[in-house]
Amino acid sequence: MPKYTKKNLSDEAFERLGEQFKAFSEPMRLRLIYALMDGEKTVSELVKETGGLQANVSKHLRMLLEAGIVERRKQGLNSYYSIADPSIFELCDLMCNSIRGRLTAELDSFSAARSSATA
């Protein structure tokens, strides 16, 4: 028996994973998630903060809601949205670091080129 066996992922698992990643794949939705890192906010607040149109913000919030990324609480005239799953912060951090890592590597390669050119 091997130390580590790669788990078999079903077709459904790949679909589900893809959908989840897709929820994070639009700048507007990332802006919304980012804005909600301060805590619960209303749609109007999010509209102001992201600079989007109300209809578009509502639509993206709906997608985030259906993806299970945010929660909604209705009170009076307002809908209050908040992050449903805190593990999202880690996820975004990790992705940011991954990008940063690659950019740093790229930057280093340029520096290396310059220093070997001037050496």
Next chain:
Amino acid sequence: MPKYTKKNLSDEAFERLGEQFKAFSEPMRLRLIYALMDGEKTVSELVKETGGLQANVSKHLRMLLEAGIVERRKQGLNSYYSIADPSIFELCDLMCNSIRGRLTAELDSFSAARSSATA
């Protein structure tokens, strides 16, 4: 001065982040990434393993390449692809756990409903 100030993300940062997430948002690309977790493979091997058409596999590999997620090494007739950035494993794990967490919660709520119904 506050303990923690949320970093300001530029429009470009949101775009870049979105693009990166988008690279992970298609089942076929996830299949390819998954297949490459064993290590370097040729296109033909990936075609067999994923069950996709060659043209489609090539196209998705190109996207992963441009996103910096995989690397390519050409030798003779073959192109050998491999994961470029190991932090991708963590990323996928985290996303899987996030999904698992929510499914577990959902499952629990059903169990709770049943046990309170039968209590």
Next chain:
DNA sequence: ATATACTATTACTCTATAGTAATGTGCTTG
């Protein structure tokens, strides 16, 4: 009841891209 404010939905256009078939490109081998 009427008016107003906040949010959600609908209908539309436009763009991006997934899948596919056909073709192109470049090695390699006889």
Next chain:
DNA sequence: CAAGCACATTACTATAGAGTAATAGTATAT
């Protein structure tokens, strides 16, 4: 060099979804 193989690219169709304007719901206030 001619044939064959691995891979990449192109051209096409079909679908999803982003942005937007207009409209519909729904709660509150007068």
